[in-house]
Amino acid sequence: MADSGSEEIAVIGNTDLTPSESENNLKNTMVEKGTNLLKRMEINVAEAEKRTGKNAVNMQETYTVYLIETRPVDAASEGTNPVPDSLWRRYSEFELLRNYLLVAYPFVVVPPLPEKRAEFVWHKLTADNMDPDFVERRRVGLENFLLRVASHQVLSNDKIFYSFLTEENGWKETVFETGFQAKADSRLKALNATFRVKNPDKRFADMKHYGDELQSVISQLLRVRARAADRLYGVYKVHGNYGRVFSEWSAIEKEMGDGLQSAGHHMDAYAASVDDILEEEEHYADQLKEYLFYADAVRAVCRKHELTQFELEMAAQDLTSKKQQREELATGTVRTFSLKGMTSKLFGQETPEQREAKLKMLETQIEEGEELVKERNTECDEYVKSAWVDIERFKEQKDHDLREALISYAIMQISMCKKGIQVWNNAKECFSKM
């Protein structure tokens, strides 16, 4: 477990939601208000702007910055409505913040950022990061990220997070000063642990597996949805051709002309309506994407457990073997096949003094080893306890959010159907006047 010893990192407290806090859940499905920071402060990502500047290799680049506004809650409710504090941040700074949180709170399922590059796009949307629609959706995603962090029992108390919101200059240096990068577990170490751990907590193993499934299923869904959106776009837009042809046809007809002309208008309206429909569907896709990335965060927490468990197992194994060595040395018997045993058989036993020295060393090592095992055991237990609490919190949040997402999808479909009924009823009336 990352132990920086710094006071900046919050102490793990009781993270159960009290009943009153549950009741405070807002209609805003994404956020639980009953926590520390959001009680005091309103946060939103208000705007996005293009900037140009010199980057690390001294080349001109264009990037987007986002305006973060914060305002004390009390002031707003008093009705005075003061000007909010604000500062600008770019996407890479958000990434830095998140990476810090990942290292500092490995037992937390850290909320994900909106995607770096547009994926699962259907043809109308571009994969261009500078595209205004993409920027807008990213703005919303960044705000969502901040709100989720600010409403998390543990994360919301973090000082680095607070200064991210309030101190424009020098924040980056402050983050680096925590030295969090050095404490990050190497990929190799984590992978190694995953393969070699013997007794991970079953719940975590299941949760990791669930993370895999969730990621797979949501990716598939997003891919198919993008293709379906493409097709739906085609269906609606081709109806626009009806509009054009009806209009031209009405010019050569006498009695049919009026009916055709007005029907044509409705066809045009129908064709145009798909833009709004697909924009709303994009919102549903964004909600799914968030949980696609959350799946990754869940897996990260499980991997960390595997690592701590593995390190415990390693320490325990080491201790056992040292104890065994002591026993062999003390009783002079070679119980297991070992090089020591072989060499002593071949080259004769050591002198009593040598044995004494070795025993003493082993004793020390065993003492240290026992300390280490105890330490690691505690670490592991604490990690399991706090990680599992956050996982339970995450599960509840996920169930709630995804259910809401499905409901809003249904609402969207209902709206689309109602529009369709209206347009085609109108068209039918026009056609019957043909």
Add this chain to the structure above:
Amino acid sequence: MSDPVVDNAVPSGNSSVAIPTDISGQILDLDEDDDLEVFSKGTTLTEGSSFNASMQTSPASMINQYKFEEEEGDADTKDIFVTVDNPESFVTAIETYVTYRVMTKTTRSEFDASEFEVRRRYQDFLWLKGRLEEAHPTLIVHPLPEKFVMKGMVERFNEDFIETRRKALHRFLNRIAEHPIFSSTDDFKIFLTAESGELTSHKKQGPSFLSRMGETVKAVAASVRGVRNRPEEFTDMQEYVEAFTQKIGSLDKVSQRIVREKKEHLEELKECVPIYTLWSQSEEELAEPLKSMADCLDSCCKETEEQVKEHNDLLIPALHEYVLCTETLKAVLRRRDNIQADFEAKTEALAMKKADKDAESKVLSLAWDSLVGRSPEEVKQQRQQKLKGEIKEMRDELDKMEDRLEWANNALKSDWTRWQKVMRTDLRSAFVDTAERNVNYYEKCLAVWESFLHSQRTEAEGNGKVDCS
């Protein structure tokens, strides 16, 4: 002497066939000339207004008898009902083909009985169409479904193809039955009632292949000749047909494209269903809403499938028939033009012949005749008689042609109005139907999603999780 027949033959006020004034003067001159044989047309005119089916090839019998608008069939006065159904494959040693059952119920007196049932194949329908077109070159025959399917390798014995064809054949026969002139033709009657053997022998009685070839050659020649004084209304018709062809072609294409896009959308939607089902299997709380979602999408897929099928079965064929119609319309206008071109050519020839005659009367070619030993006067008289005979023949033929032209024009005008009405009704109902089906489709999908919403909200209420708004 006044000849009432000749008077009738002069284009009356409502005819818009423009005849050059010099020729018309000459036609009137005929009064003083020879004994004009009185045509049968005089007698036919007094025969009454009922259409005598056997006179179908005599255009003259149709003049002044052509009263379409009054014959317009209301549903109440419909006295013949025709259906085409029950396709069956017929296998012989040489070939395999499909026959359709054609059933007729009628109260018409020309028919020997009130019900008939025969089997016909596509070739038989083609034959009927050909006969009707031949007999009435400027009437508009409803199109038959195409012989081959151009796009894609569709088996002739594919079920969908046969069903589509059957429906089109049914429509074809019904249009013929509704047509005041076509439905009273002999050929139509025989088509509906004759046993296969009878039909085959009747088919053979028609104009031979060679004579039909001759007609085609003449037609081609005539079309090359072109018409000089086409009445404005027919030019208007031509322009309309050209524009209409474009529009209906576009509509056909647009509709087919919509069906294609819908089918592809459907494919993608279908793929979503198992994904939601799979997902629900990894979830606990979410398992039920996800499964519900999968079910909703599945229902919507079924509705979409049905909607696509209906478009394919109704709108597409209706539009396609009118695409085929445009070919018929163009052909009809062409044939009318040919008739007029023929008439104009003959009129010119007659004028030239007359000029010859007049010129001749002034020339005395003495040299040869004196050699031969005939007196110049004698020779002149002989020649004059010969020319007079030729002129009379030509004039008779010209009269016939004029009748034919007038009849053709009137026929076309009336049938044109009729066709426009039918077209308007057909396309209007096709589009109204389509709009209605689309409304239905959306209503059904709406119900699916509303019930999903309802179930989710009531469940959530029950669990105390969500506050409903």
